[in-house]
Amino acid sequence: MSSFRSFDVLAVLVGMLFAGNFAPAGRLHAQSAEQPLRLTYRSAVDQTDQPYRLYVPAAYDGTRPLGLVIALHGTGGNESSLFDEPRYQNGAIQQAAEKHGLLLASPLGRGTTEYRGIGENDVLCVLADVQKRYKVDPDRVYLTGHSMGGTGAAYLALHHPDLFAAVAPLAAAYSFPWLARNAASVPFLWIGGAADQGFYHRGVAVGVERMRKFGVNVLSEAIPGADHYGPVQDFDRVFAWLLQHKRDPHPKSYFFELDTPLHGRAWWTNVEKIAQPGRMASIAAEAGGENRVRFMIDNIAEFTFTPDPDVFDLSMAISGAVGAAHFNLKVPQGKRLRLGGAGFGAISLEPDAAPPLTAYRNHPVAEAPEPLDMQGSEKRLANWIADAMRSATGADVALYGAVYYRGLPLPQGTVDVVDLVQCSRPFDQYLVTARLTGSDIQSILDANASPKYIAMRSDIDTPGSGRLVQLSGARYTFDPERPAGQRILDTDLQPDRIYTVALEGQVVERETLDLAGRFEKLDYQTTDVPFTLALYGHAAKTGRIEARLEGRVQRAGQ
Secondary structure, three states: OOOOOOHHHHHHHHHHHHHHHHHOOOOOOOOOOOOOOEEEOOOOOOOOEEEEEEEOOOOOOOOOEEEEEEEEEOOOOOHHHHHOOOOOOHHHHHHHHHHOOOEEEEEOOOOOOOOOHHHHHHHHHHHHHHHOOOOOEEEEEEEEEEOHHHHHHHHHHOOOOOOOOEEEEOOOOOOHHHHHHHOOOEEEEEEEEEEOOOHHHHHHHHHHOOOOOOOOEEEEEEEEOOOOOOOOOOOOHHHHHHHOOOOOOOOOOOEHHHHOOOOEEEEEEEEEEEOOOOOOEEEEEEEOOOOEEEEEEEEEEEEEOOOOOOOOOOOOEEOOOOOOOEEEEOOOOOEEEEOHHHHHOEEEEOOOOOOOOOOOOOOEEEEEEOOOOOOOOOOOOHHHHHHHHHHHOOOOEEEEEEOOOOOOOOOOEEEEHHHHHOOOOOOEEEEEEEEHEEEEEHHHHHOEEEEEHHHOOOOOOOOOOOOOOOOEEEEEEEOOOOOOOEEEEEEEOOOOOOOEEEEEEHHHHHOOOOOOOOOOOEEEEEEEHHHHHHHHHHHHHHOOOOOOOOOOOOEEEO
């Protein structure tokens, strides 16, 4: 392929000019399969220029919209990794895009964010920026990614099932099973390497199992003999599978489950308030004949309804029902209904002023008198997180580890739901509980008080965080210089008492906290409370986020 296609570039320029999508000077230039574009968008979050890579295939002429694949890099990568690195076959992904006539974008994702919080915002902003510059078929927007990017692709698709046509997570680590029913609207192809580490398979299997329980369109496969990078050896096949699917932009019925109002929007509805924060919520919407609509809701206190003009006749009144409440109102273009109150009897017509998906920090949940961070042996933020875990599960004790921690401090003042998503990265899995004696817990604390866990790893640890076990419902004093089994000098745990202990699901899936020889032997129960949902529920119920340093974790001599 020529490195300079003058005719193609001229066609693109002319087409984009007449389409109103002309790229700013310097942003559009000739390219080959070896040279995807380097673009930026201006972030409204912090007024910075955020980079992404974009490949434009020869099939693009500026007049006909093409499908778009958004490809997400893994841990430690950046927007160029999938294009340039040998482990991704030095550009095989753009060759697949060229073959199938697809636009291909790779965001930075703001680094190792798991594509949650500001990382999710980055992906949505890149999508919006590409749609401004190029003609994108909105019904053929696809997601894929590798490792952290595979997990991120699943996270984004399950929280925005109305936005993407299909998703192919490659070597993902976990699968957000509490949102599995949303996959009814966005088909999944999970690909792993059979020789990859076991926790990757376990993390995906739990979501796939729930998807299959509800009969959704999901495929899951493990490539025989392949390691963690096996799933990226055939992008051509992945892209061919993605192209088999198109989004239904105007469904006449749908079911949507959500964990927080941060991700409350889908198709015609937007959940504004959850009745009992900390529990999952859902909304089922069904359009019937004669301009009718019915909503069946669970754990929702208030939502808005913006009729789709391709589904409803906006020139006529819409007859609707929410439980025992009924309405018969005309909802003109640019308006929406707000439904809430006792028995959903409060129904009002208002301007459709929903913020764009790229808006940031629009869901305040609580106030924090002071910032909470992960500094020191005992950490204010970890104290609050452990308290939330114990509250959500009703456990006697909660243990929380900072191994692989990638989160951000909680800010002083108004705390948004997105701040809760970001404060606890990277893991989000169901919480589990186990029955352990005080002596058992002490042995776990002892194992994690060794010098190898206390030393900070610059590649994954927040400066000053350390990697000690934090806890709620107990305290301990430790000396890392003492021999194993003798590091806990003092604790209020009673040796013979049996405690119910709350843990992150990742502890039992990949031993993110040293279980002192109990890994894969621990008898535990999986709760129905996802980790981030526990934090949201605790913040929303109290309305105030604060945690004192009260001697839960003390180092001898300090």
